[in-house]
Amino acid sequence: MSLRLDDIDRRLVLATQDGLPLVPRPYHELATQLGIAPAEVMERLLRMLARGVIRRIGAVPNHYAIGYTANGMSVWDVPDEAIDELGVRVGALDFVTHCYHRPRRLPQWPYNLFAMVHGGSRAEVLDKVAAIARLLGPLCRAHDVLFSTEILKKTGLRIGG
Known part of the structure; x- marks a missing residue:
């Protein structure tokens, strides 16, 4: 199984490596940045998950900031x-x-x-x-x-x- 990224996958990883945009529709925001459809953003992320390129998509809260010290x-x-x-x-x-x-x-x-x-x-x-x-x-x-x-x-x- 190849873990190679095409240009769009690479740009998608670069655009998300600091987290998803904190907007109501983050996949639409990424689609605008990348010049592709929101559905393609989601399909590419799912494909990278299935291939093991990325392990998960999820929230990573700062527990200290929300009161869990x-x-x-x-x-x-x-x-x-x-x-x-x-x-x-x-x-x-x-x-x-x-x-x-x-x-x-x-x-x-x-x-x-x-x-x-x-x-x-x-x-x-x-x-x-x-x-x-x-x-x-x-x-x-x-x-x-x-x-x-x-x-x-x-x-x-x-x-x-």
């Missing part, structure tokens, strides 16, 4: 055979922003389920983590919370102009 990655040791079902249940919680399966690194790291939790305080995050523990019940063998200590710059795909 405590951010904790909760990590869980759950049975491998139950991880898909448990991941779906944990990921559906309204206070979990992302949830995924990661490989264990035994013996030091037994955790295989990760769930990001945000709150206004560490105590709030810990309360939310306790709710996850209740949801997992006896299938949770161990867990921990890794709190953020700084804001990392989040960026998407970058290519030279």
Whole structure:
């Protein structure tokens, strides 16, 4: 599978690498900038998603700016055979922003389920983590919370102009 970009795909990536335009119709704005139809903008983005050129299109909020100053990655040791079902249940919680399966690194790291939790305080995050523990019940063998200590710059795909 080729990851080569034609000229329009390349210009589309350049136009979006700092985010979509913050306007009511961002794909129409991009279409105007690129001189193509809005439907083609959407088709090209979907095609790049399908090819793995880009991984996702989504909002990347600054949690600190919206009042969530405590951010904790909760990590869980759950049975491998139950991880898909448990991941779906944990990921559906309204206070979990992302949830995924990661490989264990035994013996030091037994955790295989990760769930990001945000709150206004560490105590709030810990309360939310306790709710996850209740949801997992006896299938949770161990867990921990890794709190953020700084804001990392989040960026998407970058290519030279």
